[in-house]
Amino acid sequence: GNLNMLRELSLRTTAEQVGTAAAEYRRNQGLEQAPIPEKVMVCLSSRPGTERLLRAGARIAGRLATNWYAVYVQTPNEDHRHGDPEAYARLEEYERMARELGAKIVNLTGKNVSETLIDFARQENISHVVFGQSARSRFDILLRGSVINRFLAAMRETTVQVVPLDKEKK
Secondary structure, three states, rough: OHHHHHHHHHHHHHHHHHHHHHHHHHHOOOOOOOOOOEEHHHEEEOOHHHHHHHHHHHHHHHHHHOOOEEEEEEOOOHHHHHHHHHHHHHHHHHHHHHHHHEEEEEEEEEEHHHHHHHHHHHHHHOOEEEEEOOOOOOOHHHHHHHHHOOOOOOOHOEEEEEEEEOOOOO
């Protein structure tokens, strides 16, 4: 449980430090260009089932021996504290879980969720993204669009994993 998570976090931190030192050495010695480190981003939501995204992101980051971000975008018309206390409590729980799994929590604010995520991914050179997807009708996706589709169109070099969000599971 917790001991394994601490070991994994320790190994990941050590791997990152060794990788940084090796890249610096190669740069100083004029050796081949250092590879760009992989970075993982999990797109947080207050929907039930988001814990599956966190576990998937932690697994990917573990395999890549890299750090990862759990990113939440709050839109101006959204205020969980006053509007939906249950959703706000879930979001806080997911952030706590993400921290325990080794994520760096990032809370962003933006009018357009997909554009905000794209900007962050570009700024941080994100190579892997985990999205959650709830069941939506084709009509709803056509009418309101899809954050995932917009992200895919803009970030073609990024590996994207889509995890179905199960409404029955908590």
